[in-house]
Amino acid sequence: MYLNNLNPSVKALTILGLVVALALLFDPVTPALFTLVTIAVTFLFGDFRRKYYLFYLIPFTIFAVGMLWTTIAFADAPKNPSETVGLIWWEVPREDVLVAVSLSFRVLAFATMSLLFIFTTNMVEFLLSLMQQLRLPPKLAYGIMAGYRFLPMLTTEFRQIRAAHRVRGMGQESRWKRYRRFAVPLLAGAIRKAERTAVAMESKGFTGTRERTFYRNIRVRKKDWLFPAGMGAIFLLLILLSLRFDYFSWYQGQL
Amino acid sequence: MKNWKLKEIVVMSVLSVVFAVVYLAFLPVGKVLTGFFGPIGYDFIFGIWFIVSIIAAYIIRKPGAAFLSETIAATVEVLLGNAAGPMLLISGMIQGLGAESAFAMTGYRRYNLGTLMFSGMMAAVFSFVWGYFQSGYAALAGGYVLLMFVTRLISGAILAGVAGKALSDALAKTGVLSGFALGKEKRKKHAA
Numbered sequence: 001m002y003l004n005n006l007n008p009s010v011k012a013l014t015i016l017g018l019v020v021a022l023a024l025l026f027d028p029v030t031p032a033l034f035t036l037v038t039i040a041v042t043f044l045f046g047d048f049r050r051k052y053y054l055f056y057l058i059p060f061t062i063f064a065v066g067m068l069w070t071t072i073a074f075a076d077a078p079k080n081p082s083e084t085v086g087l088i089w090w091e092v093p094r095e096d097v098l099v100a101v102s103l104s105f106r107v108l109a110f111a112t113m114s115l116l117f118i119f120t121t122n123m124v125e126f127l128l129s130l131m132q133q134l135r136l137p138p139k140l141a142y143g144i145m146a147g148y149r150f151l152p153m154l155t156t157e158f159r160q161i162r163a164a165h166r167v168r169g170m171g172q173e174s175r176w177k178r179y180r181r182f183a184v185p186l187l188a189g190a191i192r193k194a195e196r197t198a199v200a201m202e203s204k205g206f207t208g209t210r211e212r213t214f215y216r217n218i219r220v221r222k223k224d225w226l227f228p229a230g231m232g233a234i235f236l237l238l239i240l241l242s243l244r245f246d247y248f249s250w251y252q253g254q255l
Numbered sequence: 256m257k258n259w260k261l262k263e264i265v266v267m268s269v270l271s272v273v274f275a276v277v278y279l280a281f282l283p284v285g286k287v288l289t290g291f292f293g294p295i296g297y298d299f300i301f302g303i304w305f306i307v308s309i310i311a312a313y314i315i316r317k318p319g320a321a322f323l324s325e326t327i328a329a330t331v332e333v334l335l336g337n338a339a340g341p342m343l344l345i346s347g348m349i350q351g352l353g354a355e356s357a358f359a360m361t362g363y364r365r366y367n368l369g370t371l372m373f374s375g376m377m378a379a380v381f382s383f384v385w386g387y388f389q390s391g392y393a394a395l396a397g398g399y400v401l402l403m404f405v406t407r408l409i410s411g412a413i414l415a416g417v418a419g420k421a422l423s424d425a426l427a428k429t430g431v432l433s434g435f436a437l438g439k440e441k442r443k444k445h446a447a
Binding site: 015016019020023056107110111113114115117118123137139140143144146147148150151154183184186187188190191192193194195197198199201202206208 | 256259260261262264265266267268269270271272273276323327331333334336340341342344345389422425426429431432434
């Protein structure tokens with residue numbers, strides 16, 4: 001699928017650029033439509049487990065709906081209180097609704113963009129691309145790759161420590177003390193493992209210099225530019241649309 | 256990156272990955288506190304989000320440790336998925352720069368409690384200035400903003416500086432840091 005084969009650096013920089021652009025504006029139309037476009041693009045051009053995507057999207061949606069509700073309920077005194085909109089059985093100032101919708105969809109737009117990246121990008125390919133396209137030092141990149149691998153191992157380690165404590169009859173104290181009892185052995189074990197990993201890498205000839213070859217070469221091809229061009233064009237189109245209907249404004253620090 | 260040992264880089268990334276998970280776990284805590292106290296809620300525990308900078312810098316003691324660790328932690332947070340999305344990456348880098356600036360000002364030579372607390376406070380200053388422009392504290396009353404700032408400074412000094420040092424010292428006691436700057440310093444003190 002197109003998104004999965006897209007050069008990860010191009011993808012990451014495009015998304016970062018769009019997020020920064022989106023953070024600068026404040027209107028209800030652009031982020032709302034852009035959220036829908038992002039979800040559509042993710043589903044059309046990405047290959048991933050659909051169920052997990054929804055599983056991830058639900059908490060974000062709940063968060064956005066909560067934000068919508070609190071912004072309307074706790075809004076400042078509006079400038080034009082006479083303009084109201086009927087919300088089911090409730091009359092609310094139009095201005096408050098617009099601010100609330102803008103804020104909620106901003107959050108959702110950020111979330112769907114990061115989901116687009118997370119669901120269609122392989123972490124190892126991303127780091128390889130960062131090294132080959134954006135000149136990230138290999139020492140750092142492979143160090144991070146090794147560190148990232150520890151995440152699933154930590155869960156196993158945690159269970160082991162819990163079991164070890166339990167056999168020795170601990171676990172009756174307060175929650176706070178329990179966390180402290182886990183923190184030190186968990187971190188100490190991780191550091192010990194990290195040191196061993198580093199020694200293993202070096203003993204197999206890893207020097208960390210930039211003058212190295214890669215088994216997998218990741219390149220930027222012509223069709224990779226389609227993504228930034230396409231997303232940028234859609235974004236501009238939405239801004240024009242929002243200007244046309246007079247919703248557009250810059251972000252001025254609305255809470 | 257040349258004068259970094261590989262094991263230092265791997266340990267720094269492991270710490271970043273672990274604390275990325277901790278950071279994510281503290282986001283809902285902040286949300287609850289905000290529910291009780293208003294926007295100031297986050298500032299009570301804001302120091303937590305600087306802690307990896309202080310721990311990494313205190314253990315490894317090389318230029319860049321505070322900035323890189325916080326940046327990696329923010330990246331991992333984004334990759335694991337959270338509501339702030341990619342904007343978090345920028346906040347993380349700014350916090351890391353703040354913490355780093357304190358160590359740069361001391362010439363990367365002093366790593367006592369005062370410096371670590373100062374580092375947590377600098378991270379608070381940087382993140383607050385960024386937050387002021389980015390998340391609209393300008394809309395709040397001046398006195399309240401000042402109170403938020405002071406709260407975040409104290410939180411940075413205590414939750415990042417004091418707690419970060421305590422955790423690192425507890426780790427050093429186990430002996431796993433014997434190959435790192437902090438462990439070497441402890442051994443020297445012990446021998447003397």
